[in-house]
Amino acid sequence: MARTVIPFGPQHPVLPEPIHLDLVVEDEKVVQALPSIGFIHRGLEKLAETKDYIDFVYVAERICGICSFIHGQTYCQAIETIMNIPVPPRALYLRTVWGEFSRIHSHLLWLGLMADGMGFENLFMHSWRVREKVLNIIEATTGGRVIFGSCKVGGVRRDINADTIKTILKDLDEIEKDLQGITKVFLNDRSVKARLCGIGVLSKQEAWDLGCVGPTLRGSGVAQDMRDQGYAAFKDIPVEPVTRTEGDCYARCAVRCEELFRSVNIIRQAFAKIPEGEIAVKVTGNPTGETITRTEQPRGEVVYHLKANGTKNLQRFRVRTPTFANLPAMLKVLPGCDLADVPMIVLTIDPCISCTER
Amino acid sequence: MSQEQIELITIDALLEKVRAKKSQGCRLVQISATQLPGQIELTYSFDLNSQLSNLRLSLPGEEPHLPSISSIYLCAILYENEIHDLFGVQVAGIAIDFKGKFYKTAIKFPFASAKIPCASSAAAPAAGAAACAINPDATPK
Amino acid sequence: MGYFEMSKLALKWALTKPPTTRYPFEPRQPIAGSRGQIVFTKDNCVYCTVCAKKCPTGALVVNRAEKKWVIDRLRCINCGYCAEICPKKSLTMVEGHGSPAVTRDREFH
Numbered sequence: 260m261a262r263t264v265i266p267f268g269p270q271h272p273v274l275p276e277p278i279h280l281d282l283v284v285e286d287e288k289v290v291q292a293l294p295s296i297g298f299i300h301r302g303l304e305k306l307a308e309t310k311d312y313i314d315f316v317y318v319a320e321r322i323c324g325i326c327s328f329i330h331g332q333t334y335c336q337a338i339e340t341i342m343n344i345p346v347p348p349r350a351l352y353l354r355t356v357w358g359e360f361s362r363i364h365s366h367l368l369w370l371g372l373m374a375d376g377m378g379f380e381n382l383f384m385h386s387w388r389v390r391e392k393v394l395n396i397i398e399a400t401t402g403g404r405v406i407f408g409s410c411k412v413g414g415v416r417r418d419i420n421a422d423t424i425k426t427i428l429k430d431l432d433e434i435e436k437d438l439q440g441i442t443k444v445f446l447n448d449r450s451v452k453a454r455l456c457g458i459g460v461l462s463k464q465e466a467w468d469l470g471c472v473g474p475t476l477r478g479s480g481v482a483q484d485m486r487d488q489g490y491a492a493f494k495d496i497p498v499e500p501v502t503r504t505e506g507d508c509y510a511r512c513a514v515r516c517e518e519l520f521r522s523v524n525i526i527r528q529a530f531a532k533i534p535e536g537e538i539a540v541k542v543t544g545n546p547t548g549e550t551i552t553r554t555e556q557p558r559g560e561v562v563y564h565l566k567a568n569g570t571k572n573l574q575r576f577r578v579r580t581p582t583f584a585n586l587p588a589m590l591k592v593l594p595g596c597d598l599a600d601v602p603m604i605v606l607t608i609d610p611c612i613s614c615t616e617r
Numbered sequence: 618m619s620q621e622q623i624e625l626i627t628i629d630a631l632l633e634k635v636r637a638k639k640s641q642g643c644r645l646v647q648i649s650a651t652q653l654p655g656q657i658e659l660t661y662s663f664d665l666n667s668q669l670s671n672l673r674l675s676l677p678g679e680e681p682h683l684p685s686i687s688s689i690y691l692c693a694i695l696y697e698n699e700i701h702d703l704f705g706v707q708v709a710g711i712a713i714d715f716k717g718k719f720y721k722t723a724i725k726f727p728f729a730s731a732k733i734p735c736a737s738s739a740a741a742p743a744a745g746a747a748a749c750a751i752n753p754d755a756t757p758k
Numbered sequence: 759m760g761y762f763e764m765s766k767l768a769l770k771w772a773l774t775k776p777p778t779t780r781y782p783f784e785p786r787q788p789i790a791g792s793r794g795q796i797v798f799t800k801d802n803c804v805y806c807t808v809c810a811k812k813c814p815t816g817a818l819v820v821n822r823a824e825k826k827w828v829i830d831r832l833r834c835i836n837c838g839y840c841a842e843i844c845p846k847k848s849l850t851m852v853e854g855h856g857s858p859a860v861t862r863d864r865e866f867h
Contacts, residue, residue, distance in 0.1 A: 293713070297702075297720035305728055310814075317814040317837055381768055388777055395789060402793035402851070408837050416842070440767050448763040470645045470692040488667060551662060551669060553646075564649045564660065579647035587692040616720065 260285045265598065269298055273376040273602040276612035280605070284598055292593035292601075294586065300616040307576030312338060312546060312567070313412050315576070322578060323614040324405050325368060326556040328361040330578075331410040336490060337552040337565045338412045342544065347537040348492075350414035355492035356529050357397070357407055357415075359522040363434075364393045364405075365557035366515045366522075369609050370445060373512065376602050377454045382444055389437040396427055414539025424530050435523050442516040455509035459592040459604040462506055469587045473559020474518070475608050478511035480504040485555035496528045508607040515609075545571050556581055558609045580614035623660070623671045628683070634672055635686045638663045643670070648696035650704045652728060657681050657704055676706060687712040695719075703728040788853035793836045795856045796849055798827055798867050803848040809840035827867040832859060 263284050269277030277298040283291040303322060307315055319334035320327045332354050339346055371386035394404045400419050401409040409416045419427070445451055461471070466479035476483055477500055484500035486493045501517040503510035546567035553562050559581030566575040585608040592604055626634055643663035651658040653675075661672040676683060683700075685708050687693045697708040698719035705726035708714075717725075779786060788794060805827070810820040817833035818840060820826070841849040 295715070295718065297718075297722070300720045300722055302722075302727055314812070314814050314839075317835070317839075379764075381764060385767060385771070391777070398789045398792045400791065402791060402838065403836075404792075406835075408793070416838075444763045444767065449761055467642075467644055468691070470690065483667065485667075551660075551671070553669070560646075562647045562662065564647070564662075566651055574653075575649075575651040577647075577649040577651070579649070583695060584646075584692065586695060591691075 262290070267601060267605075271602075273372070273606055274610070275372065276610065278605075278610060278612050280593075280601075282593070282598065282601060287598050289593050289596050289598060289601060292590055294590060296586075296612060296616060298616075299613055303617045304576050304578065307573040309572060311571050312573055313542065315573070316411060317408070319578075320406055320408065320410070322617055323580070323611055325365045325611060326361065326558060326561070326614065327405060328357050328401075328407040328410065329554055329556045329561065331407070332358060332491070333552055333554045333561055333563050334565075335410050335412050336554065337550050337563045338546055340550045340552060341546040341548040341565060341567055342542070344413050344540060344542060346414055347540060348534045349418075349536045350538045352492045352529050352533040353415045353417075353419060353538065354410060355496070356419070356526050356533075357401060357409060358491065359525045359529070360393060360397050361407070362522045362557045363519055364390050364397065366519050367393065369515060369557075369606075370441070370512075373603070373606050374445075374451075376606050377451070379451065382441065382451075385441050385444075389434060389441060392430060392434055392437070396430055399423070400427070411539065413542040414537070416539070418538050424533075428527065428530060431523055431526060435520065438519050438523070442519065445516055446513060452509065454600075454603055455512055455607075456505075456507060458508045458600050459596060459607060460505070460507045461588055461592050463504075465591060466506065466588060469591055470584050471559075471588045472581045472584045473556070473609075474511050474514045475559065475585045475588055477502045478514045478607075479506035483560075485553050485560045488553070490552075490554055492529055492532075495532060496525055498525065508603050511607045545569050546573075558582055558611055558614070559585065578617055580611065580617070582608070582611045582615045585610075586615070622669060623673050626672050626674050628674055628676070631672070631674060632684055632686065632689070635661065635689050638670075638672075639689050641665060645690040645692055648693065648700065650700045650706065650728075652704065652730075654678075657706060659683070659700070661686075681706040683708045685710040685712070702726070705729045788855075790853060792853050793838050793851050794854040795831075795836060795852060796829065796834065796838075796841060797852050798829070799848045799850070800827075800867055801848070802846045803827060804846055806845060808843055808845065809849060812839055812843055814839065829865050829867075830862070831856060831865065832862050 265282045265284055267280040267282050268274050269279045279295045281293040282289050303318055306318055316331050316334050320331040322330045367386050367390035371383045374382035374386060398404050401407040461479045463480040466476050467481055480502055482500040482502045484498055486498040501514050503513050547569040549566045551564050553560050561581055562579040564577040565573055568574045589608050596604060643665045646662040646664045649660045655678045657676040659674050663670050683706050685697055694711055694713045697711050698715045700706045701708050702717055702720045805820055805822040805825055807820040807822060810818040815833050815835055817830045819828040838851045841851045
């Protein structure tokens with residue numbers, strides 16, 4: 260059988276961001292996939308060496324437009340760990356709430372993109388209709404739709420008052436009802452199942468060995484979620500990782516659908532337990548030391564490695580984003596699949612390339 | 618970060634130590650390189666039961682060489698290609714070697730020097746400020 | 759395995775008012791509390807240049823001698839940091855975005 264090389268990306272309808280794959284196909288079957296990324300490498304890690312460490316949270320947030328809040332939060336957490344800053348508990352709860360809102364909006368974006376990728380336009384529209392309600396809450400509480408800009412070293416910039424909490428909780432009930440409507444279609448519809456079940460199977464051992472993180476890892480049956488490490492308010496709000504055992508595209512989709520409801524519950528619990536008090540402490544001095552901080556983003560575990568030497572600039576700012584860890588898994592499951600299933604497999608790891616290249 | 622989480626090793630012991638981590642069932646979390654004066658510091662982070670453990674080694678600043686661990690952890694290919702493209706570390710025997718084509722950077726090994734070498738990123742704020750400088754001829758609104 | 763799972767949802771929304779606004783005939787109402795744009799009030803500004811020093815993108819230039827405050831709107835990221843740190847509160851963040859720009863003009867105040 261003659262082999263053909265089909266280029267996939269960097270411009271492709273299912274890809275919001277540029278990644279290029281050289282797909283070696285035999286008939287309709289993919290036998291090899293070679294990636295090439297690096298189209299949008301911006302060198303943000305190097306920028307830390309010239310920017311003030313307090314102002315750098317703006318850059319950290321702009322690593323990615325979708326997981327932006329948790330990038331900022333992780334950066335602040337890392338600096339706070341190095342400098343031993345006691346963050347007020349109310350700020351930690353607000354960070355948790357915004358982090359979960361960002362998870363909901365990211366998962367809804369992904370569900371929409373996946374529905375769009377398989378040609379289910381109606382479902383795509385409905386996912387984004389629900390997402391818009393979440394974005395409105397985010398805009399009203401933080402000021403931004405996707406770039407929240409509400410996290411700073413030592414706390415948060417804005418508070419949410421009791422009246423707003425009441426309206427948000429009311430909106431959440433409505434959002435939860437909407438979520439039930441669309442996730443029912445994602446989990447039960449025949450045409451969705453036909454596109455996802457049994458496609459791109461990644462076993463538990465493979466997922467662990469390839470260093471997968473987030474829903475990709477949990478979809479293969481490994482119960483690992485960085486939130487159970489108890490950062491921010493998660494020490495008071497227990498998080499049970501959502502897992503599936505199939506390891507196929509459907510499992511990864513189901514994990515994300517279930518996580519939506521868990522996030523809604525976490526927000527409710529956080530609002531029920533939120534303490535009164537200050538929202539930020541004053542930060543003085545320069546950081547000295549090193550830390551590796553891990554948090555759970557919508558796409559999985561993100562690792563921040565910060566090294567500071569007592570000046571106002573960081574010596575090293577290194578981010579390992581979840582997609583970077585999930586790419587090897589994608590390359591592992593692509594060989595052997597049909598060419599028509601490539602978009603689904605690429606989408607189910609939720610690729611965020613601008614995160615990956617920083 | 619407490620020092621007991623970091624194990625200092627030499628470059629000869631790297632493969633052996635990484636193999637030991639693999640047999641314990643660890644997941645490779647990340648490989649991070651740091652440019653320090655006269656040397657490059659590498660940190661290999663592993664995760665077991667959500668606990669982080671690190672291996673650390675230093676490479677000389679001039680012509681750094683490193684053996685690849687991609688035969689043990691396949692996912693190391695991305696990290697090692699990244700370290701080669703950004704820091705100029707020659708990594709021997711990567712399972713999929715992009716040969717410097719992993720990141721399409723305008724300049725070779727942009728992170729290898731202490732200063733930002735790229736004219737566009739370092740000079741942009743300065744040039745922007747200069748361009749924004751008050752023009753006395755412009756009519757104020 | 760479910761057949762016609764989508765039909766209930768589709769039918770419901772076919773019979774309800776669309777959740778979208780008919781832009782541009784109906785402008786989008788800005789949400790209270792959103793970061794729209796920076797507004798400069800000349801009256802109480804002392805030209806201390808704190809905002810220009812702290813601006814993460816270098817969008818602001820302040821000249822104390824000439825008493826001029828300049829903003830490059832295309833460079834501004836609407837983070838609101840300047841409004842937060844302004845000692846005289848002469849900078850405020852208001853709701854509602856400015857009109858789109860075709861050329862890179864700086865605003866002089």
